[in-house]
Amino acid sequence: KQEVTQIPAALSVPEGENLVLNCSFTDSAIYNLQWFRQDPGKGLTSLLLIQSSQREQTSGRLNASLDKSSGRSTLYIAASQPGDSATYLCAVQSGNQFYFGTGTSLTVIP
Amino acid sequence: EAQVTQNPRYLITVTGKKLTVTCSQNMNHEYMSWYRQDPGLGLRQIYYSMNVEVTDKGDVPEGYKVSRKEKRNFPLILESPSPNQTSLYFCASSLIASSYEQYFGPGTRLTVT
Numbered sequence: 001k002q003e004v005t006q007i008p009a010a011l012s013v014p015e016g017e018n019l020v021l022n023c024s025f026t027d028s029a030i031y032n033l034q035w036f037r038q039d040p041g042k043g044l045t046s047l048l049l050i051q052s053s054q055r056e057q058t059s060g061r062l063n064a065s066l067d068k069s070s071g072r073s074t075l076y077i078a079a080s081q082p083g084d085s086a087t088y089l090c091a092v093q094s095g096n097q098f099y100f101g102t103g104t105s106l107t108v109i110p
Numbered sequence: 111e112a113q114v115t116q117n118p119r120y121l122i123t124v125t126g127k128k129l130t131v132t133c134s135q136n137m138n139h140e141y142m143s144w145y146r147q148d149p150g151l152g153l154r155q156i157y158y159s160m161n162v163e164v165t166d167k168g169d170v171p172e173g174y175k176v177s178r179k180e181k182r183n184f185p186l187i188l189e190s191p192s193p194n195q196t197s198l199y200f201c202a203s204s205l206i207a208s209s210y211e212q213y214f215g216p217g218t219r220l221t222v223t
Binding site: 001004031032034036042043044045046049051089091093096097098099100101102103 | 143145150151152153154155158160166168169200202207208209210211212213214215216217
């Protein structure tokens with residue numbers, strides 16, 4: 001069964017810093033990996049989707065990479081802002097099912 | 111506006127009283143899914159549906175039922191809720207199962223006493 005791990009569980013950085021969030025998964029047979037943002041009391045917002053054949057995706061200040069063979073993905077956030085404070089979740093699709101990590105809670109300090 | 115809607119958003123109920131949480135999407139998506147989110151456990155998939163009349167179990171299906179009679183709707187049914195089903199529930203949809211991102215509803219916070 002697929003297991004997804006996110007480290008660290010929590011991260012606090014000063015505004016303007018570049019940062020990296022990590023996601024690892026145990027079974028490399030995935031269709032895709034998706035990064036989400038979740039604000040307190042809210043639903044999930046999709047940030048980036050990386051297909052299994054791709055190495056990375058970029059959207060604005062966000063860049064996600066995927067190394068399927070080693071079971072790892074990173075989400076790079078450039079020039080962090082207080083508005084980036086949220087919980088970031090990664091999810092992989094194996095077969096027709098989706099498996100989520102427990103998230104990294106990010107706080108950007110003004 | 112393209113969206114996934116869930117109702118109710120908040121529900122407090124008692125053990126054993128049947129309830130239904132509705133989910134609807136207006137994007138003509140084939141794939142729909144239900145998740146529960148618990149502290150320390152993350153989101154876990156309960157049931158999913160590849161298309162109308164096609165549903166399958168996720169990782170934690172016990173105590174839940176679903177149906178997919180129309181493409182846009184995917185209700186979650188708890189026939190006899192128990193306190194261990196107290197959780198935050200999310201419905202999600204995507205165009206098809208693979209290659210497309212999932213869109214999530216706002217969540218339903220369920221408390222079973």
